[in-house]
Amino acid sequence: MRKSYYNHRKKRRASFLSLFIFLFLITGSIGYVVYAQTTVSKAKKEYNLLVDKINDAEKDNIEITNNIKNLEDTVNEKNNEYEIMLSKAKIAYLTFDDGPSSNTLAILDILDKYNIKATFFVNGHEGLEHLYKEIVNRGHVIANHTFSHDYSYVYSSVENFKEDVNKLNDFIESTTGTAPAKLLRFPGGSNNQVSWSYSGKGFMNELVKDMTNEGYNYFDWNVDSKDANAYRQKKDVIVKSVLNGAKYVQKANVLMHDLGPKTTTVEALPEVIEGLISQDFIFDPLTEDAYKPHFLKVK
Ligand SMILES: [Zn+2]
Structure with a gap:
């Protein structure tokens, strides 16, 4: 239980x-x-x-x-x-050849006053290194016009020409700190006849082709200030030459010189600029894309 x-x-x-x-x-x-x-x-x-x-x-x-x-x-x-x-656009490319010189600073001051940038086709002037630097510092373009500008040397052979161009490139780079753009003006222009006596009639054709193959853009001019036609050209001739020459072109590549005796070029410059402004031009420095007047018809 x-x-x-x-x-x-x-x-x-x-x-x-x-x-x-x-x-x-x-x-x-x-x-x-x-x-x-x-x-x-x-x-x-x-x-x-x-x-x-x-x-x-x-x-x-x-x-x-x-x-x-x-x-x-x-x-x-x-x-x-x-x-x-x-x-x-109507564009004026002011170019100054053969400098720098005792006139460079005066030219730069005038360009500054009008806020214009220009192109300086320089040669090699030892002792004036500070002026190359000044041109670059003020925003202008330095371009190659050979170191020596010595026709008998540069137009004796393609090798001489290249050597002289490279010498100037090195000189510009050492004075300004920057290698210049590959912009070139042949001394006397691409159709000069001075070279004939050193290397014959076909030489410029060969040289132009060669430098173009090297990547250079070369510039002749289509407006001549005629400041090289006399040791010291009359100021009025310079002003008239530029303003008459520019009348019928849309792109004006204006040839002027930056050399010691060319004081009237400096004196003419303000009138040249104001005259071009009245013709509705604006101003630019040269670049590889800029209008390129070429005298020589390269074959
Ligand atoms: Zn020259």
Whole structure:
């Protein structure tokens, strides 16, 4: 009897335990399902937010791409307008050959006064190093006119010419700290006849081809100030020569000289500039893209 009582209690305890475990498992499972659902819906929300953000970003991207395209179109349009304007513009390239000299600073001061940049086709003048530096510091272009300007030397052979040009390049680089651009003016111009007596009639043709192959852009001129036609030309002749010569051209490459005796070139310069301004010219220094008058028809 006592034994069965104990057995009965044992059985009851066991069924309580089973019930408890059952309830525990049920509650646990429900809890897990609720937890999992919450996590899933949270992840889903985050996912949707990300999808929205990606869509927004794609929209922004399309808008930015369109904006870039519009800006590129505008830039191209402006570039074309600028090119057309530039090709129609009257541009005067003031060039000063054979310097520097005792007149260089006066020329630079006048150019500064009018805020004009010019081109100096220099030679090698030892002792005047500071003037090359001054030309560059004031924003002008230094270009090559050979070191010696000695016709008998430079026009005796292509090798001599090149050696003299390179000598000047080195000299300019050592005095100014910068190698000059490959802009060249042949002493006496590309069609000079002085070279004939040293190397014959075909020499300039050969030399011009050779220097062009070396990457040089050479410039003759289409407006002559005639300041080299006399030891000291009359100021009025210089002014008239430039202003008459420039009347019928759209791009004026003006030949002047920066040499000690050429004081009237300095005196004429303000009138030359003002006269060119009255003819609607603007002023630029030479670059490799600038208008290039060429006397010699190279074969
Ligand atoms: Zn010269």
